[in-house]
Amino acid sequence: MRNIQYHHIVFSLLIxxxxxxxxxxxxxxxxxxxxHVPLYKRVKSSISTTEYIVKKGETLYSIAWRAxxxxxxxxxxxxxxxxxxxxxxxxxxxxxxxxxxxxxNTSTKSTKNVQTKVVKKPVATSKKQAYGSNTRREKSSINExxxxxxxxxxxxxxxxxxxxxxxxxxxxxxxxxxxxxxAGNKGDLIRxxxxxxxxxxxxxxxxxxxxxxxxxxxxxxxxxxxxxSILVKEQQTVKAGEIIAKMGDTEAxxxxxxxxxxxRGKSVNPLKYLPRx
Numbered sequence: 001m002r003n004i005q006y007h008h009i010v011f012s013l014l015i016x017x018x019x020x021x022x023x024x025x026x027x028x029x030x031x032x033x034x035x036h037v038p039l040y041k042r043v044k045s046s047i048s049t050t051e052y053i054v055k056k057g058e059t060l061y062s063i064a065w066r067a068x069x070x071x072x073x074x075x076x077x078x079x080x081x082x083x084x085x086x087x088x089x090x091x092x093x094x095x096x097x098x099x100x101x102x103x104x105n106t107s108t109k110s111t112k113n114v115q116t117k118v119v120k121k122p123v124a125t126s127k128k129q130a131y132g133s134n135t136r137r138e139k140s141s142i143n144e145x146x147x148x149x150x151x152x153x154x155x156x157x158x159x160x161x162x163x164x165x166x167x168x169x170x171x172x173x174x175x176x177x178x179x180x181x182x183a184g185n186k187g188d189l190i191r192x193x194x195x196x197x198x199x200x201x202x203x204x205x206x207x208x209x210x211x212x213x214x215x216x217x218x219x220x221x222x223x224x225x226x227x228x229s230i231l232v233k234e235q236q237t238v239k240a241g242e243i244i245a246k247m248g249d250t251e252a253x254x255x256x257x258x259x260x261x262x263x264r265g266k267s268v269n270p271l272k273y274l275p276r277x
Contacts, residue, residue, distance in 0.1 A: 050095040059234070060084040060092075061199040061213055065223070067094050070265035072218065083235075152263075153217040155194045158273045159240045161224060162190055162247065162257050170269040178267040179223070179260030186228055186255045188247040192238040193222050193259070193274070201230050208258070209250025214238060222270075225258035226250050 047067040054063070060080065064071045075084055077093050086092070161182070168181035192214055199221075200213035208225040212232065215221055228248025238244060249255045261270045 047094065050093070050097070052092045052094055054086050054088055054090040054092060055204070056088045057202055057204045058086070059200050060086050061215065061221070062202075062205060063092065064265060065200070065213060065221070065262070066205060068265055068267075069094060071215075071221075073265070153219045155216055155220060155273070157240050158194050158275065159191065160274055160277075161193050161222075161259050162188060163277075164188065164247075164257070167256065170267075170271065172269075179258055180270050182257040182259060184247045184255060184257065186246075186248055188255075188257075189243050190224050190227060190245040190247055190257055192240055192242045192244050193261070193270075194220070194240045196222070196238060198232045198234050198236045198238060198244070201232060201234050203250065207251055209252060210245070210248065212244055214244075219264055221262045223258075223260040223262075225260075226252040226256060 047063065052063060052067070060074060061071055061084075063086075064074045067074070071084070074092070074094070075081070077096065080086070162184055164182040164184035166180055167183045168177050170180055171177045190212075194214075194216045196214040196216040198212060199215045200211065203210050205211055208223075210225075210227040210230050212224045212227065212230055213221055214223075224245055226248055227245040227250065229246045230244070231246070232238060232244045247255060247257050252258075259270055261268050261273055
């Protein structure tokens, strides 16, 4: 009798354990080793449309950054000249095929009229060759895409924006990290990686928190994200190593600096430019 009761108890325990195991509907949560969500999963500000309406607080540089477009191509496509002033509710074209023929008829007609007038002007025979060569050069420079130069404008010196530990590396994959993440403490100083001008300072780009974008030359831009505070203003000139912000965790799960370098609008590995530690 005791043996029957013992087996009954063991059998009941087995049924209870099996039912408990089957009640879990989802796998155990996985905790990221680095302790933060990658930037590409947080960023909600990328632009993939062919047309865009400018919002308050945006600059042409911030829009080009979101759309992964060279600033010069974007400016040329929208007939904008430096310093590239734009306004809220202004429509921008982000691709060549997005602009209708009617949108460019006016500029095309005016260009033709100007060229016709120039041709009709009498020119001295001794200067015909000189004027002709200048005209050909101007036409070639206008028609040639601005972002496809024959050489790259090199940066004389790159410096680390912060000496903290790297916790996430650059990835060239489509959904990879577009820069590097550097850990630190709240309030740690962030420095400009090279000489340049601040072309964006704000928090409009979702996922980047308080962000600074610095233009170093026509080829290179750098970005500094998740700042606790921004210590520079737009259009301010900065030197390599100059303090521009303090590290924080705005729109991030931990205190860190997300640092990016872009060459003609495309993300490149910052470690190829920064000096070895």
